[in-house]
Amino acid sequence: MFQKVLIANRGEIALRVLRACKELGIATVAVHSTADANAMHVRLADESVCIGPPPARDSYLHIPSIVAACEITGADAVHPGYGFLSENARFARILESHKIAFIGPSAHHIEIMGDKIMAKKTALELGIPCVPGSAGGVASEAEAKKVAKDIGYPVLIKAASGGGGRGMKVAKSESEIAIAFSTARSEAKAAFGDDAVYIEKYLGKPRHIEVQVIGDGKGNAIHLGTRDCSLQRRHQKILEEAPASTIAIERRMEIGEICAAAMRKLQYSGAGTIEFLYENGEFYFIEMNTRLQVEHPVTERITNMDIVYEQIRVAGGEPLSLTQDEITYFGHAIECRINAEDAETFAPSPGTITYYHPAGGVGVRVDSSVYQGYKIPPYYDSLIGKLIVHGRTRDECLMRLRRALDEFIVDGVKTTLPLFRRLIDEPAIKTADYDIHWLEAWLEAGRKKG
Numbered sequence: 001m002f003q004k005v006l007i008a009n010r011g012e013i014a015l016r017v018l019r020a021c022k023e024l025g026i027a028t029v030a031v032h033s034t035a036d037a038n039a040m041h042v043r044l045a046d047e048s049v050c051i052g053p054p055p056a057r058d059s060y061l062h063i064p065s066i067v068a069a070c071e072i073t074g075a076d077a078v079h080p081g082y083g084f085l086s087e088n089a090r091f092a093r094i095l096e097s098h099k100i101a102f103i104g105p106s107a108h109h110i111e112i113m114g115d116k117i118m119a120k121k122t123a124l125e126l127g128i129p130c131v132p133g134s135a136g137g138v139a140s141e142a143e144a145k146k147v148a149k150d151i152g153y154p155v156l157i158k159a160a161s162g163g164g165g166r167g168m169k170v171a172k173s174e175s176e177i178a179i180a181f182s183t184a185r186s187e188a189k190a191a192f193g194d195d196a197v198y199i200e201k202y203l204g205k206p207r208h209i210e211v212q213v214i215g216d217g218k219g220n221a222i223h224l225g226t227r228d229c230s231l232q233r234r235h236q237k238i239l240e241e242a243p244a245s246t247i248a249i250e251r252r253m254e255i256g257e258i259c260a261a262a263m264r265k266l267q268y269s270g271a272g273t274i275e276f277l278y279e280n281g282e283f284y285f286i287e288m289n290t291r292l293q294v295e296h297p298v299t300e301r302i303t304n305m306d307i308v309y310e311q312i313r314v315a316g317g318e319p320l321s322l323t324q325d326e327i328t329y330f331g332h333a334i335e336c337r338i339n340a341e342d343a344e345t346f347a348p349s350p351g352t353i354t355y356y357h358p359a360g361g362v363g364v365r366v367d368s369s370v371y372q373g374y375k376i377p378p379y380y381d382s383l384i385g386k387l388i389v390h391g392r393t394r395d396e397c398l399m400r401l402r403r404a405l406d407e408f409i410v411d412g413v414k415t416t417l418p419l420f421r422r423l424i425d426e427p428a429i430k431t432a433d434y435d436i437h438w439l440e441a442w443l444e445a446g447r448k449k450g
Ligand code: ADP
Pocket: 131, 156, 162, 163, 164, 165, 166, 200, 201, 202, 203, 204, 206, 208, 232, 235, 275, 277, 286, 287, 436
């Protein structure tokens, strides 16, 4: 096992990783920008190193500073959290060349899954069902038209290096291909420096369903069931549930097993998430994230597993602590992402938290790194905490979520808490009758009503 882990991240996820290390008796090193000198992860870590000025590219994304921090402190492993360098194959390779363990999959697996065309090809080879579409990249408008004709309109033109929903354009008919193809390419070039695009059938009313997997890198891998993350705004998840209870348990276990078997074949190491769109009873692979996800706690809650603990174990060369047969599922969990944003306009709201009272009680978990008097810096994403609630049934979970939302107080900055308080009374939320477009339509209807 590792002696000292450097946590190359900030905010709630840095604290989450720090907690797992403490429980394992592993010493911790926090790194931080000058804007985060007073952050909770810095205060609670055994050691801390300032790695640069506020902009992420000069600190949390600056590989030489992070490697130097490892060398100064003698850290023998790095946990990258999510975002920042967590899916950067070059970072994983550089650490390896310095004999520092990367707590995550191999650089090779990060690379395969980071290129969406290669990821889809790999998924197909591994027996994972994919959205019908082009066999690889699409290089010309004429080829785009041919593929679209074969799979049928509407189609979606997507960036091979895509992320965050950028470089994606819908074409409803052949007359829209020219403009969709050229804008997707130029957006992709501007955002990712790579104008390679591919085509998929555009699904009209899918749900976003994902499967949590963990492998030991030696051919053993398990799945921890499904999550439903269909409530999205601008392709960003805002509320997640586990399990994806609107889908029959047999179907959920079947897709889980397909994913676990694929990870065994790949000899995948560490935690990962395989994302699907689900429509008319079918799963369609869209991408794999080779890291810990923001929404991992809902899975932890229903399986009683500690996913970060498993990540650290397998990176240290130990086996997974449980076999697939030993995984049991209990009840239902929901996570709300609390952002420091205006609940109506979604404008960021950095500033000082003047009063903070998190929810508590039976079935409530709060993963947050803020405290009363904490000043939220304007430089990073606006997630300030996650409220995770568990119940024996989905109804009990919702009942408890309402109670927890009523209890939660964050003063001094605007947060998205009022959004969840409104949302939870919606009949579609009570019956889980929503697809990936539902939230945007609901927000739009709310704006029109004023
Ligand atoms: P990114 O990496 O940019 O987030 P994804 O492939 O994960 O891209 O897709 C992001 C979101 O875009 C999905 O959650 C879904 O809302 C939508 N999307 C992606 N592919 C399709 C598709 N074929 N049909 C309909 N919607 C899609």
